[in-house]
Amino acid sequence: MANTILLALAPIFFVMALGYAAGRSHYVENHHVDGLNALVMSFALPASLFAATASAPRAQLLEQVPLFAISSVVMLVVFLGWYFFQTRSPGASKPDASLQALTIAFPNLAGVGLPILADVLGPAGTIPLAIVLAAGSIIISPLSLILVELNDPKKRASAEAPRTRVRTALRHALTKPVVLAPAFGILFALCGLKLGPVIGASLLLIGHAAPGVALFLTGLVLSAASFRLDKTVAVATVVANIIRPLLTVGIVMAVPVSSETANVAILLAAVPSGFFGILFAVNYRLDSAAIGSMVIASTLLSAVTLAIAIAVLFPH
Template identity: 30%
Template structure:
């Protein structure tokens, strides 16, 4: 059991620690980390998502309604609940509330889901990874870009009304690529093997580069701990997977799908919040610290949930 837990979590921690050490040694600076993040957001992540989603079997999606409902439904609800809590209870700005909601509602599935869930469940993990990735990038990311564009016109694109901001959101490669792949899968149009093979090389760099650059930014900005970070990590690492467990029990998911759903939501916050905070130049220390603390805490919480759901 210990080997399984370490094998699933250690690559994430190691990538971030190496980034931290490299920045401490003066090998990388903030501009270089920002450039890495831009490469991930504009190229590597969209390619990785396109390949992952295009490989899903259409019938498998249609035959997994209950499992899909838990993954998709709770991901959206947890994002919206956290945004409302942050914006209207803690009175945070639109940008900071959006980043905090993304930290909670966006487990690191697109970045490291294949490595973690693939290690635990093998090829059967593709559906969970793809459902979570599609929800994040077809539903949540357009909402995020819409909210951030309205609050950061100087860094997120042209000014204008909500239609302009929505248009800007759907121009982003990280939104467009998975949406195209999803439509191709639903319509039954096969993606040529050569295209997928060509996309894999750069796409597979997503998780490692994203966590490495997060480690660089964490070192340069110095980690902090405040009530917002602690709140985000508690909800992301403990409350969210336990709620997913309850939902899975409520819809009578088989034990395999229940375990997969719980561990999907047990993953730490995705480093995309670091990428976006760097782009809008707001909440950068908080974003990097949230990802770091969430990843460290996940060593223990995911380990516990792997053991508990294996009963």
């Protein structure tokens, strides 16, 4: 078991450490990661997710509906809980609270979740990951961007109506390739269409780059963040690494789902905080230091929490 966990986690943290070292040594620019981010989020990961969902049997996709529902509820509860907690705390603006909530609620599925499921479940792990990633991308990311747009002082001072800002935020969030790819892939499969070997192989060739580059990008992004461990960061780390998976445990015990769905939902809920909040904070010129510290602390603690989750959920 120890060897299995080591084989699953060591490559992940090794590649993230490479990205971190490359950024800290300035061998790779860590303040302008738009190119690598575009490669992962606009090309490699969407290609992998579309290929996985579009080639899946219709029955297999329908089996993922409970996973979509459970993951959506968990992420939404964590998001709203942290947002309202922070907005009632002194010194935290609503846009900052929104991006912190996004960071805590939406795990790093692209960087850590994908290789973890690939190791634990094999190629079949891409389909449930695509479903959970779609849930976060369709529900949590747009909600976060809407709250930022509505509470951005510059936008509020402009003549642009709140309804227009909401539409703009929704358009920006829902037209991203990482959102559209699994959605179109699911529709493609439900319609009974087939990719064909040539198209499938072409998509998988670029899609195979997604896990490694996403992990390297995660380390690169973390290398640009200044780390500070305060009470807010500590609480956020506990919520992301412990409360989020425990909340998932409570839900799967309360509703009738298969053991496989329950185990995958819990394991993906144990994945550390994602870095979307950092990228959005940079774009909106908000406080990315606190969010970066949350991601670093969550990623470090996940070496323990993920090992426990794998040992308990997938003992063989």
